[in-house]
Amino acid sequence: xxxxxxxxxxxxxxxxxxxxxxxxxxxxxxxxxxxxxxxxxxxxxxxxxxxxxxxxxxxxxxxxxxxxxxxxxxxxxxxxxxxxxxxxxxxxxxxxxxxxxxxxxxxxxxxxxxxxxxxxxxxxxxxxxxxxxxxxxxxxxxxxxxxxxxxxxxxxxxxxxxxxxxxxxxxxxxxxxxxxxxxxxxxxxxxxxxxxxxxxxxxxxxxxxxxxxxxxxxxxxxxxxxxxxxxxxxxxxxxxxxxxxxxxxxxxxxxxxxxxxxxxxxxxxxxxxxxxxxxxxxxxxxxxxxxxxxxxxxxxxxxxxxxxxxxxxxxxxxxxxxxxxxxxxxxxxxxxxxxxxxxxxxxxxxxxxxxxxxxxxxxxxxxxxxxx
Numbered sequence: 001x002x003x004x005x006x007x008x009x010x011x012x013x014x015x016x017x018x019x020x021x022x023x024x025x026x027x028x029x030x031x032x033x034x035x036x037x038x039x040x041x042x043x044x045x046x047x048x049x050x051x052x053x054x055x056x057x058x059x060x061x062x063x064x065x066x067x068x069x070x071x072x073x074x075x076x077x078x079x080x081x082x083x084x085x086x087x088x089x090x091x092x093x094x095x096x097x098x099x100x101x102x103x104x105x106x107x108x109x110x111x112x113x114x115x116x117x118x119x120x121x122x123x124x125x126x127x128x129x130x131x132x133x134x135x136x137x138x139x140x141x142x143x144x145x146x147x148x149x150x151x152x153x154x155x156x157x158x159x160x161x162x163x164x165x166x167x168x169x170x171x172x173x174x175x176x177x178x179x180x181x182x183x184x185x186x187x188x189x190x191x192x193x194x195x196x197x198x199x200x201x202x203x204x205x206x207x208x209x210x211x212x213x214x215x216x217x218x219x220x221x222x223x224x225x226x227x228x229x230x231x232x233x234x235x236x237x238x239x240x241x242x243x244x245x246x247x248x249x250x251x252x253x254x255x256x257x258x259x260x261x262x263x264x265x266x267x268x269x270x271x272x273x274x275x276x277x278x279x280x281x282x283x284x285x286x287x288x289x290x291x292x293x294x295x296x297x298x299x300x301x302x303x304x305x306x307x308x309x310x311x312x313x314x315x316x317x318x319x320x321x322x323x324x325x326x327x328x329x330x331x332x333x334x335x336x337x338x339x340x341x342x343x344x345x346x347x348x349x350x351x352x353x354x355x356x357x358x359x360x361x362x363x364x365x366x367x368x369x370x371x372x
């Protein structure tokens with residue numbers, strides 16, 4: 001018996017070592033490979049400064065920006081064209097009706113190739129990675145940041161698609177997740193080593209790279225936490241029934257989170273409402289729809305129905321908590337879409353088209369979701 005216990009103990013310890021090794025490898029930067037990364041754009045008064053890493057060297061380029069418009073640029077050593085708008089990014093409405101089609105992905109975590117595969121094979125974008133979905137709505141439920149090593153590529157693609165979709169009366173909705181907030185607040189525990197090295201070479205903190213005067217920083221600070229399309233609510237993690245206690249609608253949630261991204265930790269901690277919104281039970285972190293969580297209050301069916309009724313919706317689409325596949329539950333009121341894209345070789349998306357919901361895969365397979 002003792003030998004058997006010893007055997008299982010050894011196996012357990014080996015598993016711990018293996019998992020830790022896998023995590024280290026996931027975030028490791030090959031020190032023998034020269035880093036190419038960027039670009040990052042920082043706005044001044046009438047000009048913009050572009051910084052990027054080319055073969056471990058910081059390259060800085062200033063461009064004059066006159067008037068309001070879209071400016072395109074190419075950079076030596078980096079692929080593709082980049083576009084920036086000299087005017088402040090717009091805060092879009094958070095509610096839309098009569099939407100005939102939408103496509104939802106979540107928790108990309110720097111897995112650019114997998115995101116492109118899902119979007120391209122389902123004809124949301126074309127072979128040139130340009131918008132190809134007309135007046136459709138693409139919804140990204142947060143957590144583009146952290147873990148993977150192609151976060152910047154993801155951000156530039158979403159940034160471009162957002163501008164292109166507008167030209168076709170479509171929309172790209174990039175919602176804030178907990179990892180967006182963490183990076184904007186310079187919390188680095190999940191950041192890939194590549195971006196720590198980037199910040200070190202640029203002699204900046206990661207928070208400074210995404211500061212309000214940067215292109216990415218000011219753009220991200222316009223994003224919503226919760227949106228409503230037709231009679232469906234979309235949020236990164238979930239809505240706690242406590243939100244009713246604060247008599248707070250989702251537009252007010254969006255404004256409070258957006259306006260306090262740069263607030264001090266003490267201000268958030270000692271303000272009851274902000275502590276709730278940014279905490280474990282807030283829409284960025286809440287896991288109470290899922291039975292296997294130990295961090296959140298478990299919502300009951302009647303609580304959920306009451307909450308959805310107050311918000312004027314009958315379904316809520318969430319990410320944040322990994323599932324094997326997209327499978328509605330809570331009497332089909334909750335649709336989870338985080339299906340582990342962060343691994344780079346998994347992940348599905350949710351498609352709504354002509355009144356029908358589908359689970360879609362990167363290989364174009366689709367399966368209709370049957371609601372009971």
